[in-house]
Amino acid sequence: MNRNLATTYSSSLLRLFRVYGTLFAGVLIILCFSILRPDSFATLDNVINISRQISFLVMIALGATLVMAVGEFDLSIGAMASLGGVMAAKLAVSGQPMWLCILLPLAISLVIGYINGWIVTKFKVLSFITTLGMGTILGGITFWLTDGATIFENIPESFRYLGQEMWFTIPILSFIMLFLTILFWYIMSYTPFGRRLYAIGGNEAASRNAGISVAINKNLAFALCAVLATLTGILMASRLGSAQPTSGDGLFLPAYAAAFLGMTSFKEGVPNIWGTFVGAAIIGILANGLTMLEVPPFLQDVVTGSIVIAAVILQKIGRDSS
Amino acid sequence: MLQVRDLDKRFGLHYALSKISLDIHSGEIHALVGENGAGKSTLIKILTGIYQPNGGKVFWNNQETVIREPKTARKIGIQVVHQDRQLIASFSGYENLFLGISYPKQKLGLGIRWGAMKKEADQLKSKLGIQLDLRKLAEHMSPSEKTMLEIMRAAMLDCQLLILDEPTAALSDEESELLFELINKLVAKGTAILYVSHRMNEILRLSDRVTVMRNGKIAGTFSTKEMSKDTLVQLMTNQTSSIKKQMQKTSFSNKENVLQLKQVTSKDQKVKNVSLDVKQGEIVGIFGLAGSGRTELLETIYGTRHLKTGQMEIQGKIVSSFSPKHSLARGVILIPEDRRGDGLIVDMSIRENMTLSTLSEFSSIYNIKNQKEKTAVRTWMERLQVKATSSEQPIKELSGGNQQKVVFAKALLSKPILYLCDEPTQAVDVMTREEIHQLLKDQVSHDSGVLFVSSDVQEVLDISDRIYVIHEGEIVAEFENEAVTAEQILQVCYNQRKQSDV
Structure with a gap:
């Protein structure tokens, strides 16, 4: 009896660790940096700073999470973000009103993302290959639009508003990030659409037999992913006040790292919104803290990559031993 | 050669095999028949080391033997050709033949000596009298060629007992004839064959003895000469127990x-x-x-x-x-044959699975009505007596029967x-x-x-x-x-x- 109790206790502890392990690791990282750099890391200013730094990564990773939820990958998100920033900047330079500079690229990306999904669902092409191809196409278009040069001349002041301004001393970017995270958490957890996406990712054949339109829902996941990537690109351009033809490319791998880290927390082995948020936050906090510790950038990448792999291994071990 | 004594195999509380005893002599073709679910494949899986028995003994060449894993079975000389072919589609016949056995290596022990490999395979081919182009990729082979290739693969190793599970299921008659010739050649060399088939004609023609299984038990082993198709079928179905119970007969002829x-x-x-x-x-x-x-x-x-x-x-x-x-x-609803593959999302909860087809009844476009959903799920769990800790338990933790009840509940929810x-x-x-x-x-x-x-x-x-x-x-x-x-x-x-x- 006693022994039984002990095993249930230890197994529930294990479960707790498995579900919140990544979160604990994040807290641990924060504690370490706070002790090592108490007067620069653990300050309100730096918290606000980090929230702005991670906003791009969170937004683009949310999209990746949606596509992963239906069991696919979108490798074109980096190129999509770059193109989004360039399109918005071009429109702004040509004197279009602000709302058009944002909405038109978003609408275009919605179509591009839907095409990604359509190719995958209609012709049964692996999403890996489809989006790799699409990413190359988008990169080409971006190059054509910019001649490979950064767009920075004649960008109106209003273009920088979303990326640079604050509300109540908090960056607008942070508000947008938080709003989108909550919005997509709600969508994935409390709407029929979210439930269907998870069902498709869980078992496509069973979902089809349950009367779910697998193709349409998958296409929508790709479309939303592209829209989020484009929004990220636009906000990056707004933040910098310029649009580089490769600005989004660097976000692509960290976005998936964040999503994979996220799969190790909250909902085990399932892509989930808050998990992705925590994953992106850990990656952002690491970058921020390691910079403060004056760790050279190349070593930062090594540390970040190692932590992602370690987290996934730990979760697998935890799962097998239960 | 092979003696099986009082073999038991349980899955949970259910006996898949009970007190199975069977002898196979070298050089005989021993047929195994029985309806689906009689336990034939479970027996094969035990003999080939995929399952471990819960009781009983296996003697191999008069020595008690424990077949721990498929590798052990292959090592002692039990080879099997499964009903679903175990070939690598993009490999040639030669490559498939040497799969899992040591390739002839070059002197340094690095590269594979393709020449020697081909020679060895071709020798075996002519010894068995098989007509087959081994350069062909497995994916381009006909079902019959694949069967031949698998039998050849079995013969590459020491093969004293060859188990053939429905080998003619995908073959035409001519192709079956070729297979029978090959089988006879192997038998002449002293190999024993355990032949599993639904085709009574083949069994009567080919086998020396036949064992009939029914509900996880041996109904008897007989000399094939004494058997006819009718008696075999009778033994398989146990005709005596299936005397029709008087059912209340309703007439449906006037119904829509x-x-x-x-x-x-x-x-x-x-x-x-x-x-x-x-x-x-x-x-x-x-x-x-x-x-x-x-x-x-x-x-x-x-x-x-x-x-x-x-x-x-x-x-x-x-x-x-x-x-x-x-x-x-x-x-119209479908209860699919493969419930885990086509019916359920095993990582999701009972609740999420049950309402998947009827989600729109429990939600508006922007919101799932949790309370309504939970009430409906609980009602059905009670009505069908689904045994689970709660409606939130993941499907993968349920037993097969309870999983199937969830499939039914999902179906019934759509009226x-x-x-x-x-x-x-x-x-x-x-x-x-x-x-x-x-x-x-x-x-x-x-x-x-x-x-x-x-x-x-x-x-x-x-x-x-x-x-x-x-x-x-x-x-x-x-x-x-x-x-x-x-x-x-x-x-x-x-x-x-x-x-x-x-």
Whole structure:
């Protein structure tokens, strides 16, 4: 009896660790940096700073999470973000009103993302290959639009508003990030659409037999992913006040790292919104803290990559031993 | 050579095999027959080390042997050719032959000596008299060539006992003849063959002795010479116990059709020219052997398989749009054969699975009404007595029977008028099986009907009002379930085989 109790206790502890392990690791990282750099890391200013730094990564990773939820990958998100920033900047330079500079690229990306999904669902092409191809196409278009040069001349002041301004001393970017995270958490957890996406990712054949339109829902996941990537690109351009033809490319791998880290927390082995948020936050906090510790950038990448792999291994071990 | 004594195998509380004893002599062809679920494949899996028995002993060449894993079986000389081919499609015949055994290496022990490999394989080929181009990739080989290749692969190693599981299932008659020749050559060399087949003619022709299995037990081992097809079938079905219980016979002739098919043919020709009907309140059984097109027929009706020609009416209305979504809207539901593969999302909870088809009833576009959903799920869990810790328990943690109850609850939530059930009691315990039967009988009300597919003749007889027999995608017989016996139904199937064998 006693022994039984002990095993249930230890197994529930294990479960707790498995579900919140990544979160604990994040807290641990924060504690370490706070002790090592108490007067620069653990300050309100730096918290606000980090929230702005991670906003791009969170937004683009949310999209990746949606596509992963239906069991696919979108490798074109980096190129999509770059193109989004360039399109918005071009429109702004040509004197279009602000709302058009944002909405038109978003609408275009919605179509591009839907095409990604359509190719995958209609012709049964692996999403890996489809989006790799699409990413190359988008990169080409971006190059054509910019001649490979950064767009920075004649960008109106209003273009920088979303990326640079604050509300109540908090960056607008942070508000947008938080709003989108909550919005997509709600969508994935409390709407029929979210439930269907998870069902498709869980078992496509069973979902089809349950009367779910697998193709349409998958296409929508790709479309939303592209829209989020484009929004990220636009906000990056707004933040910098310029649009580089490769600005989004660097976000692509960290976005998936964040999503994979996220799969190790909250909902085990399932892509989930808050998990992705925590994953992106850990990656952002690491970058921020390691910079403060004056760790050279190349070593930062090594540390970040190692932590992602370690987290996934730990979760697998935890799962097998239960 | 091989002696099996009192072998037991349990899955949970259910005995898949009990007290199995069997002798196989070297150089004999020993046939193993029995209905689906009689325990043939479980026995094979124990002999080849995939399963471990819960009791009993295996003697190999008079020594007690424990076959711990497939590797052990192969090492001591037990080789198997499974029903589903175990070849690597993109490898050539040569490459497949040497799979899993040590390749002839070059002196330094690095590269493979392709020349020596080819020579060795070609020698074996001529010794066995096989005509086969081993340069061909496995994916370009015909079913018969693949079978030959697998047998060759078995012969590459020390092969004292060769187990063949339904080797002729995908072969034409001429190809089967070639296979029989090969088998005889192997036997002449002293190899013993354990031959599993549903085809009575082959067994009578080929084997020296035959063992009949029934419900996980040995019904007897006989010299084939003393057997006839009829006695074998009788032994398999245990005719004496299946004396028809007097069922209350209702007449459905004046009832409306729930489903009517007129000369329905599927695009891939797996279903050919099928005409049948299901009346209100009627349970219609479909019996067919594996690969007869029974699953495909249900899939065609449900809309997961494309229809080419023919007409389908549901409640008297001609159907023009085919997809699971449309079917559900019409009140047609499918209980798929492979519940984990096609019916359930195993990582999701009971609640999420149950309401998947009817999610719109529990939600607006922007919101799932949690309370309403939970109440409905709890009601159904109680009604079907699903054993689980809560509605939030993941499906993967439930037993097979309880998983199947969730599949049924999901179906019942959509208030169906036509139930397409594909082996709904497969791999569930006896209790649940009874519950499922009772459930279907209760649910069939004044305006709904059931199409029930099973490979278990007795089950079809127990539950159906009327029975169709399907063979190679065609309906070959129809019986009112009044005076018909299991034997008669099986006879129709095996006779069809015979006709198509000629």
